[in-house]
Ligand SMILES: Nc1ncnc2c1ncn2[C@@H]1O[C@H](COP(=O)(O)OP(=O)(O)OP(=O)(O)O)[C@@H](O)[C@H]1O
């Protein structure tokens with residue numbers, strides 16, 4: 001049956017309300033505090049290590065983002081740890097919270113479609129994280145300017161911008177997951193736990209599983225036939241790319257380290273004529289990560305679609 | 319003109335029949351009451367009228383529109399007060415209504431004016447800046463009605479509007495509902511509190527296990543279920559029972575000493591008075607509207623017997 005009227009009526013009303021809720025909410029304060037502290041710590045260690053090499057490195061700021069010093073991880077390491085948590089924290093009670101407060105049937109009796117409510121909530125989460133990430137990034141650059149005394153170059157900024165974009169796509173995955181669980185589970189606590197379970201799975205167990213799978217696959221390869229070994233190795237790589245974490249990590253590697261020229265196994269013949277260690281131009285790095293970036297976005301769209309379908313079929317009463 | 323119309327409207331949840339073959343017509347400016355025990359399908363009917371639940375079969379027309387095909391047009395003209403109305407507790411009353419006006423797409427100035435108007439009308443203007451989490455049940459309910467009025471609806475659908483209100487608050491709320499009728503808003507309300515329904519509704523529909531068992535004015539229902547639309551109380555000399563019963567139009571006579579309770583199909587007060595005076599003395603005579611409570615109790619007792 002054809003529905004009449006735009007599915008996006010009321011989208012911006014929902015977006016601005018949710019965004020205001022996020023930005024003024026206590027939950028966000030806590031997240032901001034956490035992320036800010038860890039960012040400061042990371043940048044501090046980064047600048048400590050980098051001080052000695054200022055002037056030699058053309059990608060100083062990218063180094064600043066990626067340098068780790070035991071026991072502290074790099075800024076990027078911190079972010080990839082916190083961004084999923086922040087995204088889940090923003091989304092896990094998006095829909096079931098409306099049920100619990102008894103507001104859903106009242107809101108849906110206004111002239112809007114459910115599409116606008118769900119998408120507005122998703123966009124608001126993404127917008128909130130974008131604001132947060134941008135603020136954080138500007139803070140880091142500011143601190144860098146202050147401690148290193150060198151302004152960042154144009155290409156560096158472009159790469160940093162790409163990094164932000166990729167992080168947002170990665171956040172989108174966890175946001176869509178949280179939203180899906182908030183539709184599927186009536187208890188916000190259950191939804192939060194389930195989402196954190198998935199996050200733990202991809203962060204801890206998935207790498208172990210892919211390692212095991214890779215080993216098993218290599219054992220199957222003919223030890224005398226390098227081509228079959230290569231085939232098995234790329235298969236293992238593809239399996240590991242089923243995880244959003246792998247996609248994100250690969251994207252970051254290529255974006256933040258211009259010297260990276262491939263994200264898979266390289267044959268020695270492919271390196272013929274290459275000057276090792278020379279940085280790749282931005283456009284080439286972008287080409288390199290394009291599949292990863294689109295893969296990540298496809299995952300986001302898939303999850304959001306699942307949440308959408310589940311929400312459309314749900315009864316409005318609790 | 320019929321504002322709400324349904325033809326063979328049916329909703330099943332798996333094997334559970336929530337509403338079966340409902341044919342209903344609510345006229346413009348009417349106050350219509352949906353009655354029935356818990357789980358008899360009142361809320362389900364309301365949700366289908368708003369396009370919030372898809373009917374399994376049949377169709378509904380609200381203001382001539384199909385709520386499944388054109389839900390936005392229907393919902394912009396129909397106000398709905400859900401049975402467990404909830405608001406965002408961390409926002410103030412004013413902010414909650416402001417969100418609704420944004421969803422309605424009202425321009426800023428218009429929105430402010432309307433919010434002020436409805437809050438004043440519901441007696442909530444003084445507490446507009448208080449967080450809704452600090453509101454009592456009655457205040458929430460009034461805020462719910464304020465929200466319904468925000469869209470200047472042609473039709474208001476109220477699901478158990480007096481649920482959980484104390485008698486005084488419930489009475490005040492009914493006054494507010496009567497005020498809406500005076501404005502010409504068509505009202506569909508569901509309730510368990512029969513004497514309240516009787517007080518405000520022009521017509522009622524009685525649901526039983528998803529079927530619309532009875533439909534009409536309270537007098538019509540009393541006629542059908544009790545056999546008489548008029549209830550007359552007489553206090554006179556004892557022993558007049560037989561004489562009263564012989565009168566044409568009398569359905570039932572219950573006597574207790576000198577007190578008689580007579581159910582009849584028309585107003586028999588003159589005839590009753592004459593008999594009482596001729597055969598003894600008449601102490602008092604009064605006509606009572608038959609109460610919906612009695613109709614309801616009697617109907618479900620019969621249903622239980624038949625089963
Ligand atoms: N989501 C659902 N899944 C299965 N059955 C449902 C669902 N929602 C309602 N029902 C069933 O539909 C029937 C009608 O319910 P409905 O809520 O319309 O009754 P009601 O008349 O509003 O009752 P009450 O007076 O308690 O509010 C009930 O038997 C109920 O169990």
Ligand SMILES: [Mg+2]
Nearest residue numbers: 360361401477
């Ligand atoms: Mg109900």
